[in-house]
Amino acid sequence: MTKRLSATPKSEDLAAAIIGGDRRALARAITLIESLRTDHRAEAADLLDRLLPAGGKSVRLGISGPPGVGKSTFIESFGLHVIGQGHRLAVLAIDPSSKIGGGSILGDKTRMSELAKHPEAFIRPSPAGDTLGGVARRTRDAMVAVEAAGFDVVIVETVGVGQSETAAAEMVDMFLLLLPPAGGDELQGVKRGIVELADLILVNKADGDLLPAAGRTASDYAHAIRLLRAATPGWTPEVRQISALTGAGIADVWQMALRFKSATVVSGQLARRRSEQAKAALWNELSDSLLTVLRADAHIAQRLADYETQVAAGKLSTARAAQDLLNRFLARPQPEIQT
Numbered sequence: 001m002t003k004r005l006s007a008t009p010k011s012e013d014l015a016a017a018i019i020g021g022d023r024r025a026l027a028r029a030i031t032l033i034e035s036l037r038t039d040h041r042a043e044a045a046d047l048l049d050r051l052l053p054a055g056g057k058s059v060r061l062g063i064s065g066p067p068g069v070g071k072s073t074f075i076e077s078f079g080l081h082v083i084g085q086g087h088r089l090a091v092l093a094i095d096p097s098s099k100i101g102g103g104s105i106l107g108d109k110t111r112m113s114e115l116a117k118h119p120e121a122f123i124r125p126s127p128a129g130d131t132l133g134g135v136a137r138r139t140r141d142a143m144v145a146v147e148a149a150g151f152d153v154v155i156v157e158t159v160g161v162g163q164s165e166t167a168a169a170e171m172v173d174m175f176l177l178l179l180p181p182a183g184g185d186e187l188q189g190v191k192r193g194i195v196e197l198a199d200l201i202l203v204n205k206a207d208g209d210l211l212p213a214a215g216r217t218a219s220d221y222a223h224a225i226r227l228l229r230a231a232t233p234g235w236t237p238e239v240r241q242i243s244a245l246t247g248a249g250i251a252d253v254w255q256m257a258l259r260f261k262s263a264t265v266v267s268g269q270l271a272r273r274r275s276e277q278a279k280a281a282l283w284n285e286l287s288d289s290l291l292t293v294l295r296a297d298a299h300i301a302q303r304l305a306d307y308e309t310q311v312a313a314g315k316l317s318t319a320r321a322a323q324d325l326l327n328r329f330l331a332r333p334q335p336e337i338q339t
Contacts, residue, residue: 011043015050018149023122026149030124033141048144055147056274058090059261062168064158064194065178070204071157072111074178074244079112081250082153083120090122090151091115092142094159122151137288140171140281169197171277173270174260175231176200176253179221181213195224197231200256206241207248214241234267235260300329 014032017025029051033044065071072093079089091112115121124142143154158168169175177198195201201221206214222239230237238256242249264270294300307325310316 011047011050015047015148018051018145019054021150023149026122026145027124029145030126030138030142033145034126034138044141048141051144051148055144058143058147058152058154059257060143060154060156060172060174061257062156062158062172062175063178064166064168064175065204066180069178069180070244071178074202074204074242074250075155075157076112076115077244077247077250078253079115079121079155080118081247082254083118085254087153088120088122088151089115089153089155090146090149091124091155091157092139092146093123093125093157094139122146122149139168143171166194166197169231170280173264173273174199174257176202178202178204179217181205181210181217192228195221196228198225199232199235199237199260200253201225201237201239202249202253203239203241204244207243207246232260232264232273233269235263235269294325294329297329297332299332300325303328 014025014029018029029047032040032047035041035044063071063075075091075093079091082089112123116123124146126139126142139156143156146154154172156168156172175197177194177200179201181203201218203214203218203221206218218239218241225237225239228237240249240252240256242253244250261270264273303325307316307321311318311321
C-alpha cells in the first residue's frame with residue numbers, strides 16, 4: 001500500500017513515500033526541489049541525498065525543436081508506445097514563463113491529454129524562469145525524483161531551439177532534435193550547434209501533402225550531418241522521417257533509443273557521460289548558489305546600484321566593477337556553514 005504523508009512531511013518520510021509510488025508525494029517533492037526558499041533548499045538537498053540510491057536506472061531522453069514542430073504531439077505518441085512496451089514514463093516539460101505570474105504558460109498536461117490520463121505516465125510542466133538553455137534550473141534534480149519513483153524512461157522537453165537551447169543535452173543520455181519539413185532559408189534557421197548535439201534527428205509531419213517536403217528535409221540533413229563530428233563517440237547520428245499524428249516511425253524511434261542505450265553501456269560511454277554531467281552540474285550549482293548569496297548580501301546590495309550606474313554611464317568597466325564587488329564580498333566576515 002502507498003504510504004501517505006503527514007501535513008508537514010520530513011524528507012525521510014517524503015523519500016519513502018516517493019520510492020513507494022506515491023504520486024502526490026512526487027509532485028510535492030518537485031515543488032520543494034524547485035523552491036527558492038533557503039529552508040526549502042536545505043530540505044530538498046537532504047531529500048535528494050535519500051533519493052539518489054534509488055535513481056539513475058532510467059533511459060534519459062532530451063527532446064528539442066522549434067516552436068510548432070509538434071514536440072508535445074510526438075511525446076504523447078511516443079510515450080503511449082513506450083508505455084505499451086511495459087515501461088513507465090515521466091515527462092519533464094519546460095514551458096516559457098509568464099512575465100506576470102512566473103508560472104508555465106502553455107501547460108503540457110493540456111497538450112498531452114491522453115498521456116496525462118495514463119496511470120503509467122507522469123507529466124510535470126515547469127516554468128523556464130530566467131534559466132538559459134531551454135530547461136529549468138532544477139530539471140536535473142527533478143529527474144532524480146522521478147527515477148526514484150520508478151519511472152524508467154524520462155523525457156526532458158525543452159522550451160524551443162536556438163543557440164542557448166542546449167542544456168538538455170548536458171543532462172540526458174540521448175538527445176533528439178525534432179524538425180518540421182522545411183528547406184532553403186528555413187533549413188538555415190536551425191543553428192548548426194544544436195544539430196551537432198543531436199544523436200537522432202527526426203523530421204516530423206511526414207504525412208499527407210507534407211510527405212515530399214519531409215523527404216527532402218531528411219535528405220538534406222542526412223548529407224549535412226556527415227560533415228559533422230558525432231555527439232556521442234561510437235554512435236553515428238541518423239535522420240528519420242516520422243509522423244506523430246499517424247504514428248508512422250514512432251516504434252523505430254524507441255528501438256533506436258534502446259540500441260543507443262545498449263551500445264553506450266557496452267562501450268562505457270554512458271557511465272562516462274553521466275559522470276561528466278554530474279561534475280558539470282556541480283559547478284553550475286556552485287555558480288548559481290554563489291550568485292544567489294552575493295545578491296542577497298545587504299552590504300553588496302547597497303553598493304550595487306552605484307556600480308550599475310557607473311557601468312551604464314561608461315565611467316567604470318564591467319571587469320573592474322565585478323572585481324571590486326567580489327573583493328568587498330570576500331573581505332566581509334562570512335557566516336559559518338553548517339554541514
